[in-house]
Amino acid sequence: MSEPLLPARLRRRGFLAGALGVGATAALTACTSNEAPSSGANVAAAPAAGNNAESGTPVTIGFSAPAADHGWIAAIANNAKAQADQYPDVTFKPVNPTNDVTQQIAAVQTLINDRVNALVILPNDGSQLTSVGRQAMDAGIPVINLDRIFDSPLAYRAWIGGDNYGMGASAGHYIGERLRTAGVANPIIAEVAGIDNLPLTEQRSAGFRDALQTYGFAVGPRQAADFTAQGGQRVTANLLQAAPRLDAMWNHDDDQGIGVLAAINQAGRNEFFMVGGAGSANAMREIQADSSVLKATVTYSPSMASSAIALARLVAQGRGMNDLAEREVPASITLASATITRENVADYLPLGFES
Known part of the structure; x- marks a missing residue:
């Protein structure tokens, strides 16, 4: 992969x-002034090394x-x-x-x-x-x-x-934009998280919650699984049984998403759309086929x-x-989280990992 x-x-x-x-x-970006440097200012140029x-x-x-x-x-x-x-x-x-x-x-x-x-x-x-x-x-x-x-x-x-927070924010913005465009008021938005005691799960949920708030939406029923297909299937079955209607769902992880989709199919539910997480090849093929509730995934490559x-x-x-310009490797590098949909999935599919 x-x-x-x-x-x-x-x-x-x-x-x-x-x-x-x-x-x-x-x-990679740095904090800079919006103004051009004045004549004689010290300007750092990347060395031709x-x-x-x-x-x-x-x-x-x-x-x-x-x-x-x-x-x-x-x-x-x-x-x-x-x-x-x-x-x-x-x-x-x-x-x-x-x-x-x-x-x-x-x-x-x-x-x-x-x-x-x-x-x-x-x-x-x-x-x-x-x-x-x-x-x-x-x-x-x-x-x-x-x-x-x-x-x-x-x-x-x-x-x-x-970027775990950014991953949640990307999912939240995709769901928020889609629901707002569809004119859905007071939507019921489910979340199937990963392992709750991991900081990364907390960050993903925070980004998701904060992004939805910008549209005036909130997270509805939420269940935490364990990043496995079995766990995803088990908790999603419970969530669906407790929620007779949904408008959207975000699943944190495409590996556990195999089980999430299985539970959705077994329940015969299709009134909502779903966003996945991480960017697996399996999820991208589902998005490309456009034959299930899965309509997007956000990357964590x-x-x-x-x-x-x-x-x-x-x-x-x-x-x-x-x-x-600096002579040293940076101390910290954070990847961005992209949103993959049917429109751009062909560009991302070669990057997908098999679940």
């Missing part, structure tokens, strides 16, 4: 682009992530390896994926003892893995923290991940793992991102 020619900000292994040496254009894709000092990058028992996580691991394979100067050293925090800590400690040149870590739990991130950084091994963030910036050199490897390589080699 060979790349077709897609919009630069969307390419699986290239959204950070010229800077990361994978062939697209970055869309060469192509980041050119080979540099050979480096070994360690990689640790949860077990690939979920389509999105599987795509994370696949993308990381595929990106590393592009570089002749990178030795990719993954450890066994695990959903056990203690085992993940032990695996990362093995990589630290092996003196890898950089680490990319998607922790099962950011808080519980913070200490091992600190161990690596204290040992002089830069850590690229992927998605689930550590508690302390001292535990990582750079963080890259999705596993391409972030590809870019994390690219960042780790640059940091380990002491290089910056040559499209930027």
Whole structure:
């Protein structure tokens, strides 16, 4: 999860682009004045430092992530390896994926003892893995923290991940606009969340709630599942039984969306439309076919793992991102969440991961 020619900000292994040496254009912004600089002002110009894709000092990058028992996580691991394979100067050293925090800590400690040149870590739990991130950084091994963030910036050199709040906001705006255009007053809007004790779920729900409020709408019945198809089917069946009428639904995760759709079909419900989350190929094919209640999904792309490897390589080699004026790789990069509909799904489908 060979790349077709897609919009630069969307390419699986290239959204950070010229800077990361994978062939697209970055869309990173900074706080600037709206006025042109006056004559003689100090203006920072990006140095012409060469192509980041050119080979540099050979480096070994360690990689640790949860077990690939979920389509999105599987795509994370696949993308990381595929990106590393592009570089002749990178030795990719993954450890066994695990959903056990203690085992993940032990695996990362093995990589630290092996003196890898950089680490990319998607922790099962950011808080519980913070200490091992600190161990690596204290040992002089830069850590690229992927998605689930550590508690302390001292535990990582750079963080890259999705915009959970923005994901919820994108879903809320799509639903709000569609209902307002249809002239629906006082709509009943359901939400099937992921795991409620995860900060990412709280952020997604907050973005969804805040976006709907701008239209004068509110979230109606809400159930939390567990990011699995089985959990999605179970909680959606309960939600539908308790809500005889709905106007719209947002499901946080396209993997659990398989079960959500199954429950909707079993209940024979089609009076509402649904928005998914993350951008799986399965969901996009449903949207393209336009044969179910699923009409859109909002992205949370596993391409972030590809870019994390690219960042780790640059940091380990002491290089910056040559499209930027600064000489150092940024400390934090947040991906934007796009809304995929029938009108643009063909552009995004090659990026989809299989649930």
